[in-house]
Amino acid sequence: MDLVQQLLYMLQGISTTLLISIFSFLLGLTIGLPLAFIRTYERGFAVFVDAFEKVFRGIPELVLMLLFYRGVGLFLAFPFGDAFFTATFVLGLRSAANQSQIFKGAIRGVGEEQMVAARSLGLSRLQSILRVMIPQVFIFSTPGLGSEYALLVKDSSYAFVIGVPVIMEQADRIRKATYDPVIPYIVAAILYILLTFPLATWLDTWGSRKKKQLGL
Amino acid sequence: MAEIVMECKNLWKTYGKIIAVKDVSFQIREGEIKLVFGPSGSGKSTFLRCLAMLTIPDKGDVYLRDQCLTKPSVDLNKARAKIGFVFQHIWLFRHLTALGNVELSLRRVLKMPKDEAREKAMEALRLVKMEDWAKHYPAQMSGGQQQRVGIARALARNPNIILLDEPTSALDPELTGEVIDTLRDLARMGTTMLIVSHEMPFAREVADEMIFYDEGAIVETGPPELFFTNPESERAKKFMARLIKKTKRE
Ligand SMILES: Nc1ncnc2c1ncn2[C@@H]1O[C@H](COP(=O)(O)OP(=O)(O)O)[C@@H](O)[C@H]1O
Ligand SMILES: [Mg+2]
Numbered sequence: 001m002d003l004v005q006q007l008l009y010m011l012q013g014i015s016t017t018l019l020i021s022i023f024s025f026l027l028g029l030t031i032g033l034p035l036a037f038i039r040t041y042e043r044g045f046a047v048f049v050d051a052f053e054k055v056f057r058g059i060p061e062l063v064l065m066l067l068f069y070r071g072v073g074l075f076l077a078f079p080f081g082d083a084f085f086t087a088t089f090v091l092g093l094r095s096a097a098n099q100s101q102i103f104k105g106a107i108r109g110v111g112e113e114q115m116v117a118a119r120s121l122g123l124s125r126l127q128s129i130l131r132v133m134i135p136q137v138f139i140f141s142t143p144g145l146g147s148e149y150a151l152l153v154k155d156s157s158y159a160f161v162i163g164v165p166v167i168m169e170q171a172d173r174i175r176k177a178t179y180d181p182v183i184p185y186i187v188a189a190i191l192y193i194l195l196t197f198p199l200a201t202w203l204d205t206w207g208s209r210k211k212k213q214l215g216l
Numbered sequence: 217m218a219e220i221v222m223e224c225k226n227l228w229k230t231y232g233k234i235i236a237v238k239d240v241s242f243q244i245r246e247g248e249i250k251l252v253f254g255p256s257g258s259g260k261s262t263f264l265r266c267l268a269m270l271t272i273p274d275k276g277d278v279y280l281r282d283q284c285l286t287k288p289s290v291d292l293n294k295a296r297a298k299i300g301f302v303f304q305h306i307w308l309f310r311h312l313t314a315l316g317n318v319e320l321s322l323r324r325v326l327k328m329p330k331d332e333a334r335e336k337a338m339e340a341l342r343l344v345k346m347e348d349w350a351k352h353y354p355a356q357m358s359g360g361q362q363q364r365v366g367i368a369r370a371l372a373r374n375p376n377i378i379l380l381d382e383p384t385s386a387l388d389p390e391l392t393g394e395v396i397d398t399l400r401d402l403a404r405m406g407t408t409m410l411i412v413s414h415e416m417p418f419a420r421e422v423a424d425e426m427i428f429y430d431e432g433a434i435v436e437t438g439p440p441e442l443f444f445t446n447p448e449s450e451r452a453k454k455f456m457a458r459l460i461k462k463t464k465r466e
Contacts, residue, residue, distance in 0.1 A: 117307040120270055121321035121369070122297030131324060135311045214310045215355030 001177040013170035014191060016084070020156040020166065021195075023088045025149055028095025033137075035096065036103030037129055049100065056097035062158050064090045069162045087159035087166075091152055098148050106140035107133065110216075139216055142207025146200035153196045167191050218246035219281070221377050221408050222267060222299075227276035229262050236262035237273065238432035244377065244410055249403055251419045251440075252412045254429035255455065260412045261304070263429065264379045267410070268299045280376060297325045300370030300378035305386050306362050308354040314341060314365045315350040318372045326373060340372035341365070344398050360391030364398050371407070378402070380411040416463055420444060428452040 039049040056064075068090050073080040080086050110133060118128035138145075157168035171188035175181060210216075220243050229237040236259035244250050252260050265271040267278055269285050269292050278285045285295050309317050318340050322333035341347045344364035354362050363383055370378050383399070384392040396418050402409065403422040413419060419426060420440045428436045428449070436449045444460075447453045 113303075113305065113307045114309065116270060117303065117309065118320075119293075120268060120296060120299075120301040120303075121373075122293045122295075122325040123321065124293050127324055131320060132309055132311075136309075139311065213355065214353055216310055 001174065006174050006178070009170045009174055010167070010187065010191070012165050013167035013188075014195070016164060017153060017156050017166045017191075017195060020084070020088050020091065020159060020164070021149065021152040024091035024095050024152050024156070027088065027092025028099045028148070028152075031093070031096035032099030033103055033134070035100040036107060036137075037133075039100065039104055040107050041125070053097040053100060056094045057101075061090060061094055061155050062161060064094065065158055065162055083159065083162040083164045086162060087156065087164050091155060091159075094155075095148060095152055098151070099145070102141050102144035102148065103137055105144070106137040109140045110136040136214075136216060139207060139210050139214065142203045142210075146203035146207075149203075150196035150200045154192060157192070218248070220244070220279075221246050221248075221281060222410070223279040224267060225277045225279075227263075227266055227278065228274045229259075229266055229271060230274060235259070235432040237266055240276075240432075240434055242427075242434065244408060247406045247408055248424045249407075249409045249411065249422050250425045250427060251423040252410065252427045252429050253414050253419070253455075253459075254435075258430045259432040260429050261381050264301075264381050264410065264412060268296060268301050268379055270296075270301065293325070297321065297373060298376045300373070300375035302363070302366050302370050302378065302380040302383050304382040306354075306359070306366045308362055308366055308369070310354050313351050313353055314346055314357070314368075317354070317365055318368045321369070321373055337368075337372055340368040343371070343401065344368045358391060359387045360394045363387065363395045367395075367398055367402070371402070377408040377410065380409060380413070382412050382414075384413065384415060414459060416444075416459055428455065430455075 035049050035052070038045050065087060068080050069083060069086045073086070079089070114132050114136065115128055118132040119125070123131065156166050159166050160169035160172060163169065167188050171184040174184040178184070223243040225241050227237050227240045227242075228235075238259075240263060252263070254260055262271060266273040269278065273286065276286065280295055280298060283290065283295065285292065309320065312320065315334070315337055318337040319333050322328045322336055323330070326333075328336065338347060338350065341350055344367050346361060346364050346368060349357060349361060349365070354365070357365070367378075367380075367383070380399070384395050387395065392415065396415060399409075399411070399418070400422065423440050425437055426440050426443050427434055428443070428447070428451070430451055436447060436452045438447075442448075443452065443456055447456055
């Protein structure tokens with residue numbers, strides 16, 4: 001395996017890792033944000049939301065991935081036969097459970113008063129959530145969301161057990177081809193840091209600045 | 217006599233053993249200014265919140281003009297759009313500018329087009345003398361300025377009545393004056409207002425009626441002069457004496 005080929009392998013690893021991280025983050029956001037509001041304002045659903053969170057935060061993602069890929073995949077040819085889809089789906093649900101927790105804390109931080117003030121103007125509950133709560137909830141959540149994104153980039157490496165060409169998988173393939181037991185993993189380690197650190201830090205800084213500016 | 221704007225009949229609200237509103241009946245007519253005062257914890261805030269249906273009363277009826285707000289079939293969002301509310305702790309939307317705060321209900325509740333909403337919001341800000349601060353965020357303003365924006369936010373929709381819950385009591389003493397001036401302007405314009413306040417000189421000047429509220433109930437009502445000279449109930453007498461002493465000290 002020559003150097004150019006190794007480079008191409010790693011490029012594919014980077015793009016796959018990024019795609020899984022971004023898609024699972026967005027899936028987690030789409031499910032986690034509504035869950036947090038449902039949990040806060042619809043006490044009746046609390047049991048279901050809590051159970052969902054317990055299950056997806058409690059079971060190791062490695063187990064989840066194999067379970068969905070092998071177990072569920074046996075009965076459902078698609079989508080769970082597809083390793084990339086399975087990895088994104090599992091990480092997305094786990095992220096939904098995490099993000100729901102993050103947003104719940106942020107809703108508490110923004111405060112019920114903002115909701116009361118919004119309702120006093122005649123805004124509906126949904127309008128109040130969309131126009132008043134969510135913009136502030138996001139600002140409150142930036143540190144948590146930054147860490148959550150970094151966690152997804154790191155945890156996407158588990159997808160190598162079902163053969164998804166993430167950075168980890170590619171490093172492993174290069175190791176097998178070149179018999180170099182160290183360098184490929186060092187490169188992988190550096191890549192993971194490069195993919196997580198800048199964005200998470202930027203989000204954190206932006207959030208702190210915004211919070212200070214708005215007095216949140 | 218002018219038309220009744222807001223009315224409640226035999227209103228109740230309890231929190232466990234605490235009775236915050238105990239069989240309260242009340243009415244206020246177009247252009248009237250009524251001022252509620254009484255010890256802290258007596259239920260004044262709860263009473264105001266029930267009138268605006270921000271807290272749903274346990275029993276009794278609330279009317280806004282001819283509409284009964286305590287009927288289950290009413291659209292409370294539409295009803296609240298016709299009631300202005302000013303909060304003790306102001307509660308401006310911190311992610312929006314002064315203009316954004318005032319515009320929000322014009323755009324999203326009254327569904328005004330953008331330009332019209334902006335113009336109307338600026339008009340409200342001018343009224344409270346905050347037009348130069350339209351582009352500033354609440355965190356950049358003093359408490360008094362924030363509360364003036366809070367008042368603009370409440371009145372921009374031309375509500376039938378404005379309910380104000382201790383609008384100056386969370387402010388530094390040197391900042392209450394500007395808010396009181398704003399309220400005086402509203403009074404001159406004939407705005408119907410129910411104000412919880414302990415600013416006695418202001419009360420004497422603008423209130424058509426004062427209401428002494430204690431232990432969840434209206435204990436005594438009358439013109440300001442009555443309370444300043446010779447309130448009937450022992451409790452009002454004691455409370456007034458304490459208030460006047462405190463005001464003198466300041
Ligand atoms: N949401 C609530 N839950 C429980 N108790 C409340 C709530 N709101 C008010 N209370 C209680 O009701 C009583 C009256 O409160 P409040 O209306 O705020 O009085 P005031 O405005 O006159 O100080 C107080 O004892 C307060 O603790
Ligand atoms: Mg109060």
